[in-house]
Each structure stands twice: as structure tokens, then as C-alpha cells.
Amino acid sequence: MDLARPGHRGAIEYEGEHHFDGVQIVRDDARPARLVASGWRVSR
Template sequence: MRLVLLRAGLPEPHLNWTLCTADGVFVARLDMAYPDHRVAVEYDGRQHADADQFRRDADRWRAIAREGWTLIRVVAHHLETPMQDIVAPVRHALRAADAP
């Protein structure tokens, strides 16, 4: 995914970035992050379909959003149309973060 984003002209994301609250409390380790824009990109593999994992993920998504971040979730079928399903949402989120 990182190479897809870079080849599309998007900036280099931080990899495995640790998101913490303003008080320093751990929230999540993000696959890819644009901290200046508060945009995260996560790949959800098949293990995320497990019921227990899905519940943990759902709580995690809320925690990320509470910190003011936009989360772009990517699953396997998005790799079939990466410009539409990966690049476009990330580009939109980055631009929205820059808007006044």
C-alpha cells in the first residue's frame, strides 16, 4: 500500500506510528500515518474477521476518531482498484485536513 500511495504522488507516510492522547496514553499503533494531517491508513487482513478481533477493532476505530483522526481502512479487494479504493480516499482525507 505504501508504494501505491507513493507512486500516485502522495507523501511518504510514517510506518507503524504510535498514536497517543495529548496526555501520552497509548491509543493505537497505526500501519501508516500522516500525523500532520491526522490521517491513518490501515490494512485489515483476514484475521480482523474473527469476532473477538472485530470487537477490539471497533473499539480501536472509535478511539482513533476520538483523537480527531480520519481512518482509511483497506481490505484485500481494495487492492484490485487501488487508485479508486486506496489513493482517492487517502488523497481526499489529506486535502480535507488542509482545508481552512
């Protein structure tokens, strides 16, 4: 997570070029999914 506002349950994720590699894509998709499932708003 690149920026978070825990009191607002909001997060921003910035994904650079290395995030578009096969395994990394799966990891990057899983983290925001967990945050959203726990009530956070995530912008990527």
C-alpha cells in the first residue's frame, strides 16, 4: 500500500512497471481484494 488513511479506511496503490510480471500480478490483485473485503476503499 502506497498511501493509507486508516481513519477513513481508504488506500491508494501505485503500481510501477515491475508489477506487471506474472506472479506479481496475482499478489497485487490479492492484497486490495483483502482490504476491500474488510471494508476499505482502494484506488489503484
